[in-house]
Amino acid sequence: MKKKRLIPIVLLRNGWVVQSKGFHEYKNLGNPFMSVKRLSEWASDELIYLDITRDGEYDLRRDDLRDPNRHDILEIIEDVSKMACMPITFGGRIRTIQDIEKRLFRGADKISINTQALREPSFITNAAKEFGAQCIVVSIDAKLENGKYIVMAEGGKVPTKYEASEWAKIVENYGAGEILINSIDRDGKKSGFEIPLLCSVADAVHIPVIGCGGAGAWEHFGEVFDETRVDAVAAANIFQHVDQSVHLAKKYLYDHNYPVRPPEFFEVS
């Protein structure tokens, strides 16, 4: 049987792994390599790395350690990919076909686009034609406004004319291979996923949908699988905070008969 996927999201800001709350508060959590090592060892199903740097500066502040400093997202991608024997999606600040090509060449399996898809929807088609739809994830940030889930642009700040399910259909038609739907209202709240939002998007399209935003307990993942058709759930904060988080989440779901991979550890050399 096909398994539902559990996907940790690692947020990178200026080369640091950060925790986000409501898309505007950030807390530094450490360097990207330690987090990928842990998440690999806990046998995550996939990883998503989102670069939310605004000014283009990368500094791991690791002069004290033997690892070289990484100022370049491409070098971060290369190092992270070497460590993870699982699919990795990289997103953030992708504007051109060359941006995608460079990331795939350095070891990304998929790339996620958000702003550029809104600015120029045909970019999705061009990217899918060039690299295959399977590696083009369109990320959608949605916010509840007057009873409607409105797609937000520019890092969640600017409302667009689209409802989430409507935009999801459009990006599917333009050739996206997968959708990552994120609830801005639930970001960092730990109160559970925005189920109606996930339902509306997953029911609108035929491509796989990853639901995100609001995970605060393992049961929240189960709720999503019970109540929506999404293929995968993603979370950032909860997977960074708890030791062996992914393993424990899987164990909970596996023990409660959800279709997930058996909880195991994976040795990373």
Next chain:
Amino acid sequence: MTTNVCILDYGSGNVRSVYNMMSQIVSQVTISNAAQDVRSATHLILPGVGAFGASMEKIQKKLPLKVLKEEIFTKKKPFLGICVGMQVLAETGHEFGEHKGLGWIEGTVRKLNSGNLPLPHMGWNEVTIQKQSPILKRFPHNPDFYFVHSYVFEVKHDKDIVGTTLYHENFCSVLFRGNIFGVQFHPEKSQKVGKILLENFIHI
């Protein structure tokens, strides 16, 4: 003879990850399309992501096919095709028009019938071992591998199919004939079981 793996380089996206996992298993791994590297290799891997036609075009253009065929069919070197690298073994492919494949294994590549399930088929799914083969040793019962594809290889002869996977329909996920192996999933992305599969391959 020391194991020497050559990952055939024709510009496919996933060479780097196959290389990363392979180099955890053996010390001599090259990514190359040079005839002398194909000749000196003990094991050959054809990776692949993307569309059938585009991949075939690049394979025809960039790989030394005459040498490759000699090494596989005369010298019987173990060969592993991954994802589209397995699909191109077919006679024809029907992704974005009809395209000719390498024709090493009889059959055609066509769209996966996923019914109401999402397409691409993306994520971890079980491989049911239909028959024993050297590449499917040492596995737990029906292991989960990582898949990402929308097309499947409809293999003509059942005897070539050693593993199948169910996603609305049953399709061939592992094929085996003599020294030729093919997997529809990505062992290089499949953590522990992927590593076991690649270890099995290099021990052939």
